[in-house]
Amino acid sequence: MSVAGGKLTKVTVTDQSGKEVPGSLGDGDTAWAPTGGLAVSSRYAVHAEGVDTAGRPTASDSSFSTLTPTKDAGPHDNITDGATYGVGMIVRLRFDRDVKDRNAVERAVSFDTPDGVQVKGHWFSDRWVDFRPENFWSAGSKVTVHYRLKSVEVAPGVYGGIDSDQTFTIGRDKRSTVDAATHLMTVEKDRRVVETVPISTGKSSPASWNAYNGTMVVMAKIPSEVMDSSTVPGLEGDAYKERVPHSLRLTDSGTYVHGNNWSDPSVFGHENVSHGCVGLQDAKGDYGDDGSPAGKFYADSMVGDVVTIKNSVGKDVDPSNGYSGWNTPWSKW
Template sequence: VSVASGKLSKVTVTDQAGKEVAGAISADGASWAPSANLSVASQYKVTAQAADDKGVVATAESSFSTLTPKQDAGPHDNIGDNATYGVGMIVRLDFKKPVKNKDDVVKNITFEASDGTVVKGHWFGNQRIDFRPEKFWKSGTKVTVHYRLKSVEVAPDVYGGVDSDETFTIGRDKQSTVDAESHQMTVEKDGQVVQTIPISTGASSPKSWNAYNGTMVIEAREGSAVMDSSTVPGLEGTPYKHPVPHSLRLTDSGTYVHGNNWSDASVFGHENVSHGCIGLRDAPGDKGDDSTPAGKFYADSIVGDVVTVKNSVGDDVKPDNGLSGWNLDWKNW
C-alpha cells in the first residue's frame, strides 16, 4: 500500500475472513507493508488514511487478490490426526515435486510438544524431509505439527499447497531388540523386559538374505501382506509371491517383522532362514492365528514402535530406508 503524495496515517488490511493483517507504515509515511507474506489465492480489503502537508485527511478503500498458483508441491506426511504412535515415531514429509527453497520450507513447519521436546528436520534428497527429536519421544507427549506451506514458493512457480495442523500422541514405550546370533527377540515395555520370543531372521548366505543391523521403526501394520521377491532388487534364490500373516513393515526396501507359518517349529530360536525379515512362529493360513507368538506381537504393536537388530552378518540399515533416521547421529541430523 503506498501514497503518491502526503503521508499515510492509518492502514487497515483485512483478509476474506475479516481478520486484520499485521503490518507497519514506513518511517517516511509513503508506504505500508505486511509483517509476513500474504496468502496466495486470497482476497484482501484495504482501508487507508493519508494526510497532506496542510493536514487535510483523505480516506480510500480498495481490494485486491493475490496470485493463484498453477502448481503446488503436493506435500503429504505419514501422520494421522489424533493418532497414537510409538516412541520411535519419525514424521516423514514427501513432496511430489522437487524443493529448491528448503530453508523456507523448514521455517514454515513447526512442532509444538507438550513437554517442550525440540524437533529437527533432515532432508533426504530434495523431495523428502524427516523430523525427529534427539532421543526417543517420552510416553504421553502430545505433539502438534503446524504446516504453513500454502504461500511458500518451494521452487520457482511452485508453492507448498497446504496450511494445516495435525496432532498426535506418543503411547507406551515398547522397544524390541533382535539378536540375530542368539535367535531371540527381547521385548521391553516402559523400560521393563516383558518377553523373550524365539525368532528366525535373515540367513547368513546368500548376502541378499542378510538382515539389516540397526534401529528400525514400525512404519505400517499391514496384516496379511503379499511378499513378492520380484520387488526386492538383487534378491537371490527361488522366486516367490505369497501372503504372509501378521506383517509389520520396518523398511521401504521390504524388511518386516512377520508371522512364519511354513518353517518347522524347531527353527525358531535356533536357525536364521529368512530372506532378511524377522520371523515369528505362526499358524497355517493367509491370516495365521492371533494366539501365536506372531499374532500376539502384532496385536500389541503400533506404528512408531522400535525394533533394533544386532549381531547380524548383514549391513547397517540406511537412515532413509523407512523411518530409520535414528541411525544418523544428532550432529549430522
C-alpha cells in the same frame, strides 16, 4: 502501498475474515508494508488516513487481491489425524514437485509438543523430508503438526499448497531388540523387559539374505502380506511369492517382523534361516494363529514401534530405508 504526495498517518489492512494484518509505516511515512507475507488467493481491504501536501487530512478505502498460484507442490504426509503411534514414529512429508527453498518449507512446518521437545527436518531428496526429535517421543504425549505452506513459494512459481494441522498421540513405549547371534528378541514396554521371544532372522549366506543391523520402525501392520522375491532387487535363491501371516513392515526394501509357519519349531531360538526378515513361530494358514508367538506380538504392536537388530553379519540399514532416520546422528540430522 505508498502515496505520491503528503504523508500517511494510519493504515489498516484486513483480511477476508476481518483480521487486521500487522504492518508498519516507513520511507518517511509515505509507505506501508506488512510485517510478514500475505496469503495467496486472498482479498484484502485497505483503509488509509493521511495528510496532503498542504496538511489537510484525507482518507480513502480500497482493496486488492493476491495472486492465485497456478502450481502447487502437492504435499502429503504419513500421519492420520487423531491416530496413535509408537515412540519411534517419524513424520514424513513428500511433495509432487521439486522443492528448491528447503528452508522456507522447514520454517512453515512446526510442532507443538507437551514437553517442548525440538523437532527437526532432514531432507532425503528435493521431494522428501522427514521430521523427528533427537530422541524417541515420550510415551503418552500429544503432538500437533502445523503446516503453513499455502503461501510459501517453495520453488519459482510453485507454492506449498496447504495450511492444515495434524494431531497424533504417542502410545506406550515399546521397543524390541533382535539379537541375530542368540536368535532371541527382547521386548521392553515402558523401559521394562516383559518378554524374550525365540526368533529366526537372516541367514548368514548368501549375503542377500543377511538381516540389516540398526534401528527400524514399524511402518505398517498387514494381517496377511504377499511376499514376492521379484520385488527385492538382487535377492538370491529360488523365486517365491507367498502369503505370510502377522506381518509388520520395517523397511521399504522388504524387511518385516512376521509369522513363520513353514519352519520346524526347533528353528526358533537356534538358527537363522530367513531372507533377512525376523520370523516368529506361527501356525499354518494365510493368517496364522493369533495365539502364537507371532500373533501375540503382532496384536500388541502399532505403527511407530521400534525394532532394533544387532549382531547380524549384514550391513547397517540405510537411514532412508523405511522410518530408519534414527540411525542418523542428531548432529547430522
